[in-house]
Amino acid sequence: MATRNRTILFRRYRDALKSVRAPVGSSGRALIELSTASLLNPNRSYTPLSTEDPGTSRGTVAVGLPPAWVDVSEEIATNIQRVRGKMAELSKAHAKALMPSFGDGKEDQRQIEALTHEITDLLKKSEKRLQRLSAGGPSEDSNIRKNVQRSLATELQTLSMELRKKQSTYLKRLRQQKEGSDGVDLEMNINGSKSTRDDDDDMDDIGFSEHQMARLKKSEAFTAEREREIQQVVESVSELAQIMKDLSVLVIDQGTIVDRIDYNITNVAASVEDGLKQLQKAERSQKQGGMVMCATILIIMCFVMLVLLVLKEIIF
Amino acid sequence: MVLITVVRDYINRMLHDISGMKVLILDSQTVSVVSVVYSQSELLQKEVFLVELVDSISMSKEPMMHLKAVYFLRPTSENVVLVRRQLNHPRFGEYHLFFSNMLKDTQLHNLADADEHEVVQQVQEFYADFVALDSHHFSLNIPSNHMYTLPAVVDPSGLQHFCDQAIDGIAAIFLALKRRPVIRYSQTSDIAKRIAQEALKLMYQQESGLFDFRRSEVSPLLLILDRRDDPVTPLLNQWTYQAMVHELIGIQDNKVDLRNIGKSSKDHKEVVLSSEQDPFFKANMYENFGDIGMNIKKLVDDFQQIAKSNQNIQTIEDMAKFVDNYPEYKKMHGNVSKHVTLVTEMSRIVEERKLMLVSQTEQDLACNGGQGAAFEAVTNLLNNEHVSDIDRLRLVMLYALRYEKESPVQLMQLFNKLASHSPKYKPGLVQFLLKQAGVDRRTGDLYGNRDLLNYALNMARGLKGVENVYTQHQPLLSQTMESITKGRMRDVDYPYIGNHFQQARPQDVIIFIVGGTTYEEARVVSLQNATNSGIRFILGGSAILNSKRFLRDLEEAQRIIRTSTNVI
Numbered sequence: 109m110a111t112r113n114r115t116i117l118f119r120r121y122r123d124a125l126k127s128v129r130a131p132v133g134s135s136g137r138a139l140i141e142l143s144t145a146s147l148l149n150p151n152r153s154y155t156p157l158s159t160e161d162p163g164t165s166r167g168t169v170a171v172g173l174p175p176a177w178v179d180v181s182e183e184i185a186t187n188i189q190r191v192r193g194k195m196a197e198l199s200k201a202h203a204k205a206l207m208p209s210f211g212d213g214k215e216d217q218r219q220i221e222a223l224t225h226e227i228t229d230l231l232k233k234s235e236k237r238l239q240r241l242s243a244g245g246p247s248e249d250s251n252i253r254k255n256v257q258r259s260l261a262t263e264l265q266t267l268s269m270e271l272r273k274k275q276s277t278y279l280k281r282l283r284q285q286k287e288g289s290d291g292v293d294l295e296m297n298i299n300g301s302k303s304t305r306d307d308d309d310d311m312d313d314i315g316f317s318e319h320q321m322a323r324l325k326k327s328e329a330f331t332a333e334r335e336r337e338i339q340q341v342v343e344s345v346s347e348l349a350q351i352m353k354d355l356s357v358l359v360i361d362q363g364t365i366v367d368r369i370d371y372n373i374t375n376v377a378a379s380v381e382d383g384l385k386q387l388q389k390a391e392r393s394q395k396q397g398g399m400v401m402c403a404t405i406l407i408i409m410c411f412v413m414l415v416l417l418v419l420k421e422i423i424f
Numbered sequence: 425m426v427l428i429t430v431v432r433d434y435i436n437r438m439l440h441d442i443s444g445m446k447v448l449i450l451d452s453q454t455v456s457v458v459s460v461v462y463s464q465s466e467l468l469q470k471e472v473f474l475v476e477l478v479d480s481i482s483m484s485k486e487p488m489m490h491l492k493a494v495y496f497l498r499p500t501s502e503n504v505v506l507v508r509r510q511l512n513h514p515r516f517g518e519y520h521l522f523f524s525n526m527l528k529d530t531q532l533h534n535l536a537d538a539d540e541h542e543v544v545q546q547v548q549e550f551y552a553d554f555v556a557l558d559s560h561h562f563s564l565n566i567p568s569n570h571m572y573t574l575p576a577v578v579d580p581s582g583l584q585h586f587c588d589q590a591i592d593g594i595a596a597i598f599l600a601l602k603r604r605p606v607i608r609y610s611q612t613s614d615i616a617k618r619i620a621q622e623a624l625k626l627m628y629q630q631e632s633g634l635f636d637f638r639r640s641e642v643s644p645l646l647l648i649l650d651r652r653d654d655p656v657t658p659l660l661n662q663w664t665y666q667a668m669v670h671e672l673i674g675i676q677d678n679k680v681d682l683r684n685i686g687k688s689s690k691d692h693k694e695v696v697l698s699s700e701q702d703p704f705f706k707a708n709m710y711e712n713f714g715d716i717g718m719n720i721k722k723l724v725d726d727f728q729q730i731a732k733s734n735q736n737i738q739t740i741e742d743m744a745k746f747v748d749n750y751p752e753y754k755k756m757h758g759n760v761s762k763h764v765t766l767v768t769e770m771s772r773i774v775e776e777r778k779l780m781l782v783s784q785t786e787q788d789l790a791c792n793g794g795q796g797a798a799f800e801a802v803t804n805l806l807n808n809e810h811v812s813d814i815d816r817l818r819l820v821m822l823y824a825l826r827y828e829k830e831s832p833v834q835l836m837q838l839f840n841k842l843a844s845h846s847p848k849y850k851p852g853l854v855q856f857l858l859k860q861a862g863v864d865r866r867t868g869d870l871y872g873n874r875d876l877l878n879y880a881l882n883m884a885r886g887l888k889g890v891e892n893v894y895t896q897h898q899p900l901l902s903q904t905m906e907s908i909t910k911g912r913m914r915d916v917d918y919p920y921i922g923n924h925f926q927q928a929r930p931q932d933v934i935i936f937i938v939g940g941t942t943y944e945e946a947r948v949v950s951l952q953n954a955t956n957s958g959i960r961f962i963l964g965g966s967a968i969l970n971s972k973r974f975l976r977d978l979e980e981a982q983r984i985i986r987t988s989t990n991v992i
Binding site: 109110111112113114115117118119121122125126129174175178249251252255256258259262269272273276345348349352356360361362363364365366367368369370371372373 | 430433434437445447450455456458459462463464465467468469471473474475476477486488489490491526527532533535536537539540542544545546547548549550551599600601602634637677679693694695696698701702743747748750751754755758759
């Protein structure tokens with residue numbers, strides 16, 4: 109696809125015209141030309157003073173600094189980055205826990221639990237901060253905030269879905285492993301029982317019951333553990349479901365009319381106009397409001413009473 | 425994928441190198457260009473947090489220096505004035521200007537003059553000056569489309585403006601595809617010749633440096649046709665999904681406006697019909713109405729099954745699966761209800777206007793012979809009080825186009841009957857149409873009865889019978905494409921312009937119809953491309969037509985000519 113860059117020619121024209129303009133102009137403008145000249149590096153993050161009269165110089169303080177809500181959005185963005193890092197760690201921990209090991213695996217479990225908790229906490233915290241981003245009143249700034257909110261909400265939602273998927277695959281694989289190991293145990297037990305059977309008949313009965321007791325205990329331990337795992341998963345599922353429910357209000361459904369740029373532009377225009385009309389109506393009704401009338405009447409009455417009181421004092 | 429991919433690449437490049445929070449400023453035409461290929465969520469991913477129109481943004485006063493402004497405008501004089509005003513009082517930290525077509529030197533000069541604060545970081549030309557509705561179909565959305573029917577003396581400046589916009593769009597297509605074409609045009613059309621000449625001048629003389637791409641392969645062919653060579657296609661009622669929705673309800677930039685329908689639900693006031701984003705639509709957009717009904721029923725059944733299984737949640741795993749699949753479920757729900765709403769509305773309109781009956785006669789008029797039977801059928805329908813005015817007008821026009829030389833008495837009878845039955849009918853419209861698009865003014869063989877070969881083919885087709893009476897019409901475009909594929913396009917009918925000839929078959933053909941294209945023709949082009957004949961066709965026009973728009977353009981043109989002749 110062809111493009112043509114006109115920037116060089118544009119800059120040449122601009123410089124030529126600037127040199128034509130510079131000798132003409134008030135001192136204020138000369139000041140600006142100087143400051144422009146000194147700040148000509150392309151990496152400046154703010155522009156110099158405006159050409160309005162210096163009476164509005166207080167506006168220059170706000171110039172260049174982004175509004176306060178940008179800090180909130182940046183905080184959420186950093187949280188999202190941290191979540192991503194921790195999810196990578198979680199994947200590694202899952203993989204390690206699934207590998208057959210000699211140890212108990214308890215500390216792997218604890219690590220996984222801790223990581224999952226951290227991630228869910230981060231997501232919940234980010235989602236709460238996200239709610240603060242929405243502002244009242246239609247204005248350009250509020251549109252930007254709404255859009256920033258939407259994009260962060262989409263990212264948070266994808267992250268929570270990823271977490272869900274990771275957890276469910278881990279759980280599935282864990283279940284498979286455990287059942288596998290149960291089967292192996294079973295086999296060993298059968299073999300074991302078969303071998304002891306050949307030895308002694310008396311010993312067999314005791315051996316069987318001992319083996320049975322051991323197996324019972326083991327399966328009890330397994331059930332308890334699995335129950336705990338399921339409990340964990342249920343908790344995180346419900347937490348995540350809550351997050352997703354809250355986020356789904358903010359996230360745009362792809363492919364629908366809400367995802368169209370032209371629809372959003374016309375909507376914004378309409379809502380800004382509507383908002384203006386509402387404000388005007390509110391202003392008018394406030395002015396005509398009964399409250400204002402009552403307040404004025406009361407104040408007048410107070411004055412009248414005060415005058416009467418003074419008069420009473422004077423006369424009597 | 426070609427057209428859509430190209431525009432998306434342009435937009436990606438625009439936004440890619442600029443870091444930080446951005447605001448995108450468009451004008452009323454580039455909004456359409458961007459909206460059909462890029463979604464709001466994708467813009468948000470690129471950190472564009474505000475989209476505004478260039479005329480409304482000058483009204484607001486609050487400065488937002490932490491944002492960088494990306495302008496994407498057409499290089500018109502009005503836009504330059506607006507940008508100048510905004511550069512004088514800059515609200516944003518940085519300004520990046522992108523124009524969708526070639527800037528004149530004076531415009532560049534004016535912009536440089538206004539940039540006192542030196543906030544402009546770059547000025548580029550990114551040639552995305554067309555609305556890519558589909559991978560093989562584009563439109564230029566020229567508002568003054570009716571200009572193409574006017575002779576040059578009536579409104580020379582308006583006509584020049586129309587031609588300029590058409591040339592801009594065509595130039596943008598070829599710059600975006602990085603090719604320089606060989607140009608042919610339809611012989612009987614003055615405006616096609618004019619556009620061909622100006623395009624030639626632009627591409628080979630004025631900006632030959634810009635258009636000088638490597639010419640190792642065969643050059644593509646630009647064929648400029650006139651809508652009036654085939655006035656039948658926009659007048660017919662359609663029965664394939666996309667064309668039918670546009671004909672009965674109306675599609676604008678891949679959006680359908682359902683607000684006029686009585687009982688549409690809250691979230692379907694406007695819906696999107698895009699083959700890129702909706703796989704069901706992509707599979708069904710060229711199917712006829714009966715098949716669509718069946719496919720939608722299947723879609724609804726599938727959805728109901730999923731809905732039922734979602735209600736049947738018993739274990740934790742089911743719950744987890746439901747939460748996982750919820751976004752997809754919601755999307756499917758929205759999609760199904762959208763298609764059901766559309767088809768229901770279309771069925772209602774078909775029933776109300778008795779379109780099955782009317783369309784049968786229309787197709788006979790367009791495809792088969794038999795003047796006597798046709799006259800009788802049209803008269804009956806004109807007398808039928810259920811038939812709406814616009815349908816009566818269309819029937820008489822179709823009859824007149826076919827049988828304009830045979831039996832003028834009966835033709836006059838039909839005109840009179842039309843005038844008496846339809847109170848809002850502007851008299852003389854049919855005659856105006858005949859004057860513009862009559863048999864003497866058309867290139868090509870619209871009814872297949874000009875030369876013996878076509879006549880014989882028509883007879884053969886008639887004897888063979890046809891699968892569906894309602895979709896038997898083939899637009900003239902399919903014949904034209906066939907003749908290009910077989911290398912049989914006659915120089916007499918479609919001459920070359922300039923000295924650039926083409927001996928071999930072209931591999932890419934861009935067909936531009938002055939006056940507008942229809943979705944029926946887009947369908948034919950898509951089916952032709954699917955046959956892998958070695959030639960890739962792209963279709964475009966100055967607007968997208970349905971019968972309402974076509975008639976409106978004719979009426980507007982007639983009114984202008986009448987007022988101008990009154991003045992003279």
